[in-house]
Amino acid sequence: MARIAFIGLGNMGLPMAKNLVAAGHHVTGFDLVTSAVEALAAAGGNAAGSANETLPDAEVVITMLPEGRHVRDVYGSSIITGAPAGALLIDCSTIDVDSARAVEANAREAGFEMVDAPVSGGTGGAEAGTLTFMVGGDDSAFARAKPYLDAMGKNIVHTGGPGNGQAAKICNNMILGISMVAVCESFSMAEKLGLDAQKLFNVTSTSSSQCWAMTSYLPVPGPVPASPANRDYQAGFTAAMMAKDMNLAQDAAKSTGHDAQLGAHALEMYEKFCEDGNGPLDFSGIYRMIHGN
Numbered sequence: 001m002a003r004i005a006f007i008g009l010g011n012m013g014l015p016m017a018k019n020l021v022a023a024g025h026h027v028t029g030f031d032l033v034t035s036a037v038e039a040l041a042a043a044g045g046n047a048a049g050s051a052n053e054t055l056p057d058a059e060v061v062i063t064m065l066p067e068g069r070h071v072r073d074v075y076g077s078s079i080i081t082g083a084p085a086g087a088l089l090i091d092c093s094t095i096d097v098d099s100a101r102a103v104e105a106n107a108r109e110a111g112f113e114m115v116d117a118p119v120s121g122g123t124g125g126a127e128a129g130t131l132t133f134m135v136g137g138d139d140s141a142f143a144r145a146k147p148y149l150d151a152m153g154k155n156i157v158h159t160g161g162p163g164n165g166q167a168a169k170i171c172n173n174m175i176l177g178i179s180m181v182a183v184c185e186s187f188s189m190a191e192k193l194g195l196d197a198q199k200l201f202n203v204t205s206t207s208s209s210q211c212w213a214m215t216s217y218l219p220v221p222g223p224v225p226a227s228p229a230n231r232d233y234q235a236g237f238t239a240a241m242m243a244k245d246m247n248l249a250q251d252a253a254k255s256t257g258h259d260a261q262l263g264a265h266a267l268e269m270y271e272k273f274c275e276d277g278n279g280p281l282d283f284s285g286i287y288r289m290i291h292g293n
Ligand code: NAD
Pocket: 007, 008, 009, 010, 011, 012, 013, 030, 031, 032, 033, 036, 051, 064, 065, 066, 067, 070, 073, 074, 092, 093, 094, 095, 119, 120, 121, 122, 123, 236, 237, 238, 241
């Protein structure tokens, strides 16, 4: 079993780190939020007082941080200089492709193997150990990373060279952001037409409009008991994170000369929802804005 440094124990990172502990690994974790570090220790991991403290004997270093700037910071200030020679570096955060490729190039120059391995499946998937990992990196780094990713997920897809995990993630989340808006618009219209949400769900969940935003994350309470709509849109996956990912998708579209118009429009809607003070809510809470309540 490996000694693993885990940096970033938020909504996703903490349950992922706990699954590594449950698989028998020695996990030393750090987060800026002390209660998250304490929660890992209570689950059998080790608490560190800084990112640097997680590193001295790490064989694997995993990061699960909010944005590209956090990943560049932690790699620049701690990991590249503090990780032992030969450690495998795995970044599971969702960040822009350019940052992912730049960080990997720095790591490679310093002699490390690294993969970008963003995830899909939400906090439920993180807790259940059923995440999908989209992994960018060369064959040897992927082969080394796979056993650790297997302990946190059930679908590990090698999507190509460095940065291609992030490319797959951004394409996936642009579909999710758009499809959530579509589900909100239809279920809102249904209510205004006097059509019961459960009855519509019975049709759509088994018909051609079926999608994850509907069957796992329905933005109205009732038919999908585990969806955030049943707990006042407590995140989950925050609207601020969705706006971030839709922005990353637009940046990627522009950098390749691609015109993703529905993505651009959905991004405007999430940004408006966040500007109105709803950034910390689950992204499915955009139903309230669309429905007008
Ligand atoms: P989060 O905000 O809950 O967790 C991020 C954690 O990183 C926080 O606890 C924060 O304190 C910590 N952090 C920030 N800077 C740090 C530093 N310098 N050192 C140590 N810790 C630091 O976010 P999350 O929901 O866990 O998401 C993490 C990443 O996973 C994001 O990139 C997000 O887009 C992606 N993601 C999230 C979900 C989801 O459903 N929440 C799903 C898929 C992917």
